[in-house]
Amino acid sequence: MTDRTQVVVIGGGQAGLAAGYHLRRLGLDFVVLDAQTTPGGAWQHAWDSLRLFSPAAYSSLPGRLMPAQSGETYPDAQHVVEYLADYESRYELPVERPVRVLGVRRDRQLLRVETDFGTWHARAVISATGSWWRPFLPAVPGRAAFEARQLHTVEYRTPADFAGQRVIVVGGGNSGAQIAADLAYDTDLTWVTHRSPHFLADDIDGRALFDAATARRRALEEGRTDTGGVASLGDIVAVPPVRKARDRGLLKAGPMFSRLVPGGVEWADGSRAAADAIIWCTGFRSALSHLAPLQLRGHRGHIATHGTRAVDEPRLHLLGYGDWTGPASATLIGVGRPARDAAREVAGMLRA
Incomplete structure (x- = not known):
C-alpha cells in the first residue's frame, strides 16, 4: 500500500x-x-x-x-x-x-x-x-545478580500482584509516589529516592502546575527572570491516595541503594535489604x-x-x-x- x-x-x-x-x-x-x-x-x-x-x-x-x-x-x-x-x-x-x-x-x-x-x-x-x-532503567551495579522480579512503571498493574511480598519502589516522582502509596498497605514496602521527595502543597494540582508552566513560558519569552515553573513548586502532587498514605506515615522514603545483590539491595554503608521485587519508577x-x-x-x-x-x-x-x-x-x-x-x-x- x-x-x-x-x-x-x-x-x-x-x-x-x-x-x-x-x-x-x-x-x-x-x-x-x-x-x-x-x-x-x-x-x-x-x-x-x-x-x-x-x-x-x-x-x-x-x-x-x-x-x-x-x-x-x-x-x-x-x-x-x-x-x-x-x-x-x-x-x-x-x-x-x-x-x-x-x-x-x-x-x-x-x-x-x-x-x-x-x-x-x-x-x-x-x-x-x-x-x-521507551521506559528508562538506570545503570545500577549488580542488576544481573538480582534473581527476583524487576519491572518498570509500564509493567505495574495492581498491588494484589505483590501482596505479602518485600517490594522496593525506586523513584521520587509522581509515579513512584503513587505506586508506593498503592503498595503501602499489603506489602513490606521500601521506597527509595535519590533525594528526599518534595510533596506539593495539598491544594496544588494540575491546574496550578499548568499555570506555573505558562507563567514560566511567558517570562522567558518576555526576557524576564525565569520563574522556575513547575520545578519550583515540588516533585509530587498529593493526590488523595498519596495524601492518605503519607498522612498515615506509610510513605517514608529512604536513600537510594548503591547496588543490587542476590536477593536484595545494598547501600553504601554495607547495610542490606531483602526484596522479592523491585519496581523502577525511573521515568522515560x-x-x-x-x-x-x-x-x-x-x-x-x-x-x-x-x-x-x-x-x-x-x-x-x-x-x-x-x-x-x-x-x-x-x-x-x-x-x-x-x-x-x-x-x-x-x-x-x-x-x-
Whole structure:
C-alpha cells in the first residue's frame, strides 16, 4: 500500500488527537497513524489506581471538555481512555490502526513514512509518539545478580500482584509516589529516592502546575527572570491516595541503594535489604526511533526545535514530548496550544 496526503500524524494518543483536531479545523488533508489496536493511547496501559492530577474540566483537549467522572474529583485512567475514544469519534479524526511507523525518510520534496502496513508520502509530518513506549532503567551495579522480579512503571498493574511480598519502589516522582502509596498497605514496602521527595502543597494540582508552566513560558519569552515553573513548586502532587498514605506515615522514603545483590539491595554503608521485587519508577525517554533515518538527534537525544518545528527539517514537527516541544505539552491540558501552533505553521508552509 502506498498513499499520499498533506500531513501524516504519527501517534493516536492525546497529542496526536489534539494535532488532528487543529488540522481538521484548518481544512488540511491528513491521516493519523496509531500503533495501538484501540483508542486511548498510553492511558489504556496504565496501572489500575492511576489518577489524574487535575479535575476533569482541567484535563481537556481542545474543543471538548472532559466530562466529570461520577464520584471522583480526579478521574482514573479508564475515564481518560473513554474520553479520548469519544474525542476521536466526535471529530471524525482519520485514525488508521494498528499501523506501526518504522521510519521517516526524505524523498525529494516529500517525507516518506514507512510502516508495517505500507508507505505514506506527505509534505509534512507531526510526530506525537510520546515516551511511554521507551521506559528508562538506570545503570545500577549488580542488576544481573538480582534473581527476583524487576519491572518498570509500564509493567505495574495492581498491588494484589505483590501482596505479602518485600517490594522496593525506586523513584521520587509522581509515579513512584503513587505506586508506593498503592503498595503501602499489603506489602513490606521500601521506597527509595535519590533525594528526599518534595510533596506539593495539598491544594496544588494540575491546574496550578499548568499555570506555573505558562507563567514560566511567558517570562522567558518576555526576557524576564525565569520563574522556575513547575520545578519550583515540588516533585509530587498529593493526590488523595498519596495524601492518605503519607498522612498515615506509610510513605517514608529512604536513600537510594548503591547496588543490587542476590536477593536484595545494598547501600553504601554495607547495610542490606531483602526484596522479592523491585519496581523502577525511573521515568522515560522520548520515543523517537522512527525518526532515526533523518539523523536529527543531538544533545541528550533531543531533536533541536524552534517551537515544535525541527530546526534541521522544517517539514517535521514534534509534539507532546515535554517542555522542549511546548510548555506542559506532555499533559492533556497543555498539549492544546502547541498542537494549534504546529498545525498553523504546517498550514502556512503548505500554502506558501
